[in-house]
Amino acid sequence: MEEHLIESILIADCGATTTRVVLLDIVNGQYRFVSAGQALTTAEPPWSDTTVGLVRAVAEVEAITGRRLIGENGRLRVPSERLGTGIDLFLATTSAAAPLRTVLAGLVEDLSLASAQRVALSTYTIIQDTLSLKDRRSDEERIHQLVALAPDLFLVTGGTDGGATNTVLQMVETIAAAIPLMSHRSNPPTVVFAGNAELRSKVAEILNGCQYRTAANVRPKAEIECLAPAQAEVVAVLKDNQFIDLPGGRELSGLCQGTLIPTAQAFGWTVSYLGEALETNIVGVDVGSASVTMGTYVDGASQLIVRSDLGIGYHLPRLLEEIGAQQVLRWHPADLAPDAAADYAGHKSLLPQTLPMTSDDLLMELAFARELVHRLQLAAFPSRFITSGDGLAPRIGMILAAGAVLAHTPRPGQAALVLLDSLQPIGLCTLALDPHGLASALGACARISPVAAVQVIDSGAFRELGSVVAPTGKANPGQVVLQLIMSYENGSKLEVEVEYGSLEVLPLAPGQHADLSLQPLKRFDVGEGPGRSCRRRVYGGAVGLMVDARGRPLRLPSSPEDRRAKIQQWLWDMGG
Numbered sequence: 001m002e003e004h005l006i007e008s009i010l011i012a013d014c015g016a017t018t019t020r021v022v023l024l025d026i027v028n029g030q031y032r033f034v035s036a037g038q039a040l041t042t043a044e045p046p047w048s049d050t051t052v053g054l055v056r057a058v059a060e061v062e063a064i065t066g067r068r069l070i071g072e073n074g075r076l077r078v079p080s081e082r083l084g085t086g087i088d089l090f091l092a093t094t095s096a097a098a099p100l101r102t103v104l105a106g107l108v109e110d111l112s113l114a115s116a117q118r119v120a121l122s123t124y125t126i127i128q129d130t131l132s133l134k135d136r137r138s139d140e141e142r143i144h145q146l147v148a149l150a151p152d153l154f155l156v157t158g159g160t161d162g163g164a165t166n167t168v169l170q171m172v173e174t175i176a177a178a179i180p181l182m183s184h185r186s187n188p189p190t191v192v193f194a195g196n197a198e199l200r201s202k203v204a205e206i207l208n209g210c211q212y213r214t215a216a217n218v219r220p221k222a223e224i225e226c227l228a229p230a231q232a233e234v235v236a237v238l239k240d241n242q243f244i245d246l247p248g249g250r251e252l253s254g255l256c257q258g259t260l261i262p263t264a265q266a267f268g269w270t271v272s273y274l275g276e277a278l279e280t281n282i283v284g285v286d287v288g289s290a291s292v293t294m295g296t297y298v299d300g301a302s303q304l305i306v307r308s309d310l311g312i313g314y315h316l317p318r319l320l321e322e323i324g325a326q327q328v329l330r331w332h333p334a335d336l337a338p339d340a341a342a343d344y345a346g347h348k349s350l351l352p353q354t355l356p357m358t359s360d361d362l363l364m365e366l367a368f369a370r371e372l373v374h375r376l377q378l379a380a381f382p383s384r385f386i387t388s389g390d391g392l393a394p395r396i397g398m399i400l401a402a403g404a405v406l407a408h409t410p411r412p413g414q415a416a417l418v419l420l421d422s423l424q425p426i427g428l429c430t431l432a433l434d435p436h437g438l439a440s441a442l443g444a445c446a447r448i449s450p451v452a453a454v455q456v457i458d459s460g461a462f463r464e465l466g467s468v469v470a471p472t473g474k475a476n477p478g479q480v481v482l483q484l485i486m487s488y489e490n491g492s493k494l495e496v497e498v499e500y501g502s503l504e505v506l507p508l509a510p511g512q513h514a515d516l517s518l519q520p521l522k523r524f525d526v527g528e529g530p531g532r533s534c535r536r537r538v539y540g541g542a543v544g545l546m547v548d549a550r551g552r553p554l555r556l557p558s559s560p561e562d563r564r565a566k567i568q569q570w571l572w573d574m575g576g
């Protein structure tokens with residue numbers, strides 16, 4: 001359909017626990033977000049059909065808008081019949097399908113195998129095993145293990161173009177020997193070969209009779225990494241297999257003309273668009289029930305990290321096993337036994353759709369969210385970029401947070417504090433939430449109607465929390481490290497001496513802006529270099545102007561009593 005013929009757009013996101021729909025339409029000549037609805041996802045018994053939850057979510061939009069979107073046959077009215085009925089375009093994203101169980105094969109762990117891992121982690125996969133030069137198992141042991149794992153995908157890399165041959169082919173032969181023995185699988189696994197391009201014909205011969213795809217070499221040269229072609233092939237395997245196997249997936253794909261999109265990919269597109277449009281570095285985090293996603297746009301390059309083995313619902317026990325209870329409980333202001341974290345994780349994994357019922361439960365969930373976001377940061381940025389206060393961290397201009405655990409906190413300061421604690425931005429940054437699930441929706445929409453995506457974003461699609469000033473440097477607690485003057489639109493001024501170790505919020509309401517004058521002391525840095533002053537215009541939000549002088553990296557007190565007191569103080573400082 002031509003873009004100028006599209007007026008009303010309905011976009012659905014079928015998540016692991018919740019299905020959300022948003023309605024966009026033209027209002028006074030501009031595309032606007034009109035309404036949203038949600039319902040429990042119905043992929044599991046007794047419904048075993050995602051479209052049941054979809055229709056229930058759409059019914060909420062019908063009730064709000066009075067627009068008839070569902071026909072007498074219980075199906076969406078597509079295309080629009082005009083006169084207040086139907087829609088012109090329906091799009092859908094999903095994260096409800098089972099992730100691709102994946103085995104990686106590569107030669108060198110720091111080169112081809114590392115690239116293969118980045119390819120796999122760019123969409124919904126769970127890495128089960130790896131084959132590499134360091135693997136000392138015999139061929140028989142490898143084959144036995146592969147048959148037992150019965151993965152959905154083999155991602156094979158290795159060898160620069162014109163480089164290694166024999167070792168790469170040996171790994172392919174091992175995989176080819178294992179696949180026929182997986183007769184217990186209903187569908188045979190797919191092999192994606194993204195290694196030495198000169199081996200494609202030989203690889204095709206070895207894999208004759210197997211489901212097989214090729215992509216450009218992820219490492220055409222040792223110093224060059226090329227991930228996008230292999231990432232596209234892995235997403236294609238996900239769509240062709242997992243999306244079709246999703247209960248109701250075929251019908252859902254049919255409704256959106258076969259363009260069902262992974263939620264993570266759509267979310268990443270929105271992050272990249274924002275980075276390009278605002279000409280700044282962006283980090284977007286989406287904390288879901290069955291997976292967590294981080295999209296980054298840094299120095300003109302986009303990256304997407306998806307952890308399908310982590311989430312704020314089903315996989316909390318796995319996170320706890322990975323990091324330990326103390327890592328989670330260090331963010332809670334109450335004196336809790338280690339079992340408290342395990343009990344909460346177990347309950348949440350069984351009933352992921354439940355909401356925290358007490359303040360302690362809420363703080364526990366937000367403590368888990370901090371660790372989930374921190375796990376993503378470790379995967380997204382090489383160790384040399386992890387915030388350390390030494391000038392090596394990337395300057396992030398905006399952080400966008402999605403997912404109910406962050407977007408629907410009772411107080412906006414609670415979500416802002418999670419982002420400050422886990423991502424620890426430096427310099428000047430803005431924080432925003434995605435309360436209506438528009439980030440992935442607009443990413444999907446932009447591929448067909450970019451004008452609609454742009455106009456909805458420009459109209460205020462996201463909830464601004466406010467701006468952050470985070471000076472970096474080293475000082476003793478209580479020392480003044482920054483002189484701040486904020487000049488408001490009405491001519492009034494606010495002068496503040498910022499002490500090291502402090503966290504405070506200055507008043508700056510949504511829709512307001514102010515001019516900041518920042519003079520760092522003791523060689524502290526606010527983004528222009530140690531000791532260098534700067535002037536910036538900042539915009540208000542639901543929290544205000546946040547000044548985070550707690551230091552980078554953020555260090556918690558070693559004493560349990562002092563730590564709990566400090567965590568509670570920070571919550572009070574942020575209005576949480």
